[in-house]
Amino acid sequence: MRELTVKIKPLTPIWTGDEDRECRTLRETSIIGSLRWWYEVLVRGLGGSACDSTSDNRCPDKDGNHCDACELFGCTGWARKFRLEIESNKLAVIPEIKIGTREKRVIKGKKKYLKRNVAGFMADGSIILKFIPLRKISSNEWALLNKALDIIANYGGLGAKISQGNGVIEIVENNLPYRDRKPESAILKKEGNTIKSPNLNDFFFYKFHIKFKDGISNLIDRKVFWTHASDHNGFNDNWENWRKLWNDYCFLPIAFHIRDAIRQVEDDKNKRHEIFGELGKGSKIFVSHGYKTGDKTVETRIWGYDVKESIKNKIKKELENKLKEKLFSKEEYKESLESCILTEEKTGREILGVVR
Incomplete structure (x- = not known):
């Protein structure tokens, strides 16, 4: 059985912070969180349901149902359908630089300039995202995941701090199933909790x-x-x-x-x-x-x-x-x-x- 992998090349640094807000390793949980965010954006755009998995109103709902995004990425009582492993032999932490703020900010009652960091990981070669199915993933879920990856690579960013320059990638190779298939909105569950935004529309x-x-x-x-x-x-x-x-x-x-x-x-x-x-x-x-x-x-x-x-x-x-x-x-x-x-x-x- 062929490996289900996506090879990516970062064009700007990838940031995956830890609980101390440091970027010491390329963390799978952060990449999964970013993939989920874009998957939710796409699902809402197609008329499906996607909760805010970080809020108190996340799935499951009071009847035990979960949304279309949780169907693949999991929630309480419903495990994620895949495991993600990241491989890269030539990952490098970039030399950090700082850009000051234009104006002073009030911090603990005092006005002061802040320093904004440019930091993260780059790679001399490819970074390999390996998707390991744990349960059956439907053809439509693969199609949605592939489309989310395409949007990230062509227009958006992957990982954290994408509003501050990070996360632009190029997909070098995609070996996931159903990468040429269009997602079908008609077969989305449209159950569980959902929020209206962000929506790809x-x-x-x-x-x-x-x-x-x-x-x-x-x-x-x-x-x-x-x-x-x-x-x-x-x-x-x-x-x-x-x-x-x-x-x-x-x-x-x-x-x-x-x-x-x-x-x-x-x-x-x-x-x-x-x-x-x-x-x-x-x-x-x-x-x-x-x-x-x-x-x-x-x-x-x-x-x-x-x-x-x-x-x-x-x-x-x-x-x-x-x-x-x-x-x-x-x-x-x-x-x-x-x-x-x-x-x-x-x-x-x-x-x-x-x-x-």
Whole structure:
């Protein structure tokens, strides 16, 4: 019997934090949690049921029924149908760098700048996700899982901290069954507890091509990228680590710069926190680091859900100008950015149209 594996290559770091919020190993539970989140998003988009497995309203319901997502991923009284094992011989913890916050935050009654970490795992070769069935997995469940993996690889991210640049992957090889089969919404159970969001119908996905006038290695050597406020005391740059991330792992750590740029599309503070999150509250918009497409170019992803059309349009129209303001450390460096072009745009509805 052939092994049921998916080989992936990380394009930006994969983060799988532990109970201490450290990323010491590539943890199966974190990858399963991420796969489940996207599976739930897809199932809701197809009209099926998917509970919030982290809330008190999770499955089973009062009658003992469970949702379509729990059917595969399990819940109390109903075991997950597969075990996941992760293999990689060339996994590496990337050298960590920090990006300061633009403004001081109130922490325990005092205003102070914070440091935002760029960290996680990359791999020189492939990371192998091995799916080991423990009970019968239906053809429709395999089809749903394959489609969730496709969405992750083509538009989203895998693992934790995907709103902060992490988790962009490429699928090198997929040996799972029924990978060419379309999921069938008609045979979803639609039982158990469910919530309405996040739902693939409400998602948008953008890819931007960012081009610089000079080679990115040269720009790093010139220290043109913004790292911290001038009055952020005790902040130490590590440009050698910037060089390693670009030269060894082929990505530019600019997700925080992009987030800082697009946060400005919403003026109302409360609405901005609703969209982009705050301490203790997750973001509805996700941003990747820039992964290499050439010596002078990177691609970045911005995606999200439950966001007004006006906000999405502002992101598309204003990112280039706003990025110039946030990406560079000095006014004179702004001309280093040649262009920031939207190269691909998809809605969740369009993806579902292909699935159905």
